[in-house]
Amino acid sequence: METATASPATLQLEQVSVRYGGVQALQDVSLRIAPGRVYGLIGPNGAGKSTTINVIAGFTQASSGRVRFQGSDIGAWAPHQRARAGLARTFQNLALFGSMTVRENVACGAAAAGSRCPASAREALVDAELQRFGLAAVQHEPMAVQSLGTRKRIELARALVGKPALLLLDEPAAGLSADEIRALSDAVRAVCRTGASVLLIEHDMELVMGLCEHLFVLDFGKLIAQGTPDAVRADAAVQAAYFGAADELC
Ligand SMILES: Nc1ncnc2c1ncn2[C@@H]1O[C@H](COP(=O)(O)OP(=O)(O)O)[C@@H](O)[C@H]1O
Ligand SMILES: [Mg+2]
Incomplete structure (x- = not known):
């Protein structure tokens, strides 16, 4: 995708292997x-x-290769250092603190972002994310009593409160209602308008095709194709990887 390679990279993986x-x-x-784009994985x-x-x-x-984020080789950085530098993520199997309230969970994201989210601005930023994801009414309730859909929204709010430069989403739509998926899509688009990028892993191909400008396709640990959703859909190697499941691409 020409425009993606023309702008400076937010993140680059170079020959990365994991064993x-x-x-x-x-x-x-x-x-x-590149900055300000939605990528699908x-x-x-x-x-x-x-x-x-x-x-x-x-x-x-x-095990080998390099991870570069905004020009720095971050391969040796701990997760909390990467979070402070502007990398935020959600987890496939959710990772929230059950005994804390909804608000406290979101506030953890603000604390993890360090100087990206200065103490003086934290409460307002937490309020904004609680509002955006419809969580204000339950903010003082324990996280543990919330439904799966609500927990997913809490994780998103926690990831976004620190204004990340790159948001990594691991299957955020699984278990969400149609309304919640719309809120998720809106949030992803809003993130990109701020110049941040999103890397989205998702099985919901309608969501992937509708949101992502560029797709990366992995099979058995190798990147077998990348490009626009239409180009990837037409790619012979991708079709072979999804043999017999042409309309179920993930
Ligand atoms: N912590 C781990 N220890 C051992 N094997 C793992 C671990 N995490 C993932 N794997 C293996 O690595 C491969 C890739 O896993 P994963 O990245 O979770 O795939 P995906 O998210 O695409 O389903 C799989 O074979 C999986 O079983
Ligand atoms: Mg997975």
Whole structure:
């Protein structure tokens, strides 16, 4: 995609490999994310999608290769250092604090963002995210009693409150209602309007095709295709990876 390569990269993976014991979860994956765009990361189960987000966010170390974020090689940085630099994520299996309130969970995102979210502005930023995701009414309730859909919205609010430069979303739509998916799409578009980028792993292909400008396709840990949704859909290697499931691309 010409425009994506013309602007300076927010994130670059260069020949990144990840090995878990005998499992090669990622093999020589190189990709580039420009500012202000929505990217999709798709592929069959076990393809290495979550591992890609983990290696970007610092929850997994690359066995080889480089992770560059806004010009810095962040490969040796801990997850909290990456969060302060502007990397935020959600988790495929949610990672919230059950004994804390909804508001306290969102406030954790503000604290994790460090100087990106100065103490004097934190309460207002937390209020804004609670409002945006329809969480104001439940903000003082414990997180543990909330529904799955609400928890997903809390995780999104926590990721966004620190105004990340890159938002990594691991299957955010799973378990959400149609209304909640619309709110998610609106939030993703709003993030991009601020110049931040989003990398979205999602099985809901309607959402992926509607939101993403550029797709990366993983299969068995390798990047087998990338490009616009239409180009990827027409790609022979992608069709082979999804053999027999042409209308169920993820
Ligand atoms: N912590 C881990 N330890 C061992 N193997 C793992 C670990 N995490 C993922 N894997 C393996 O790495 C491969 C890629 O997994 P993952 O990135 O979770 O795929 P996806 O998100 O595309 O479904 C799979 O074979 C998976 O079983
Ligand atoms: Mg996964």
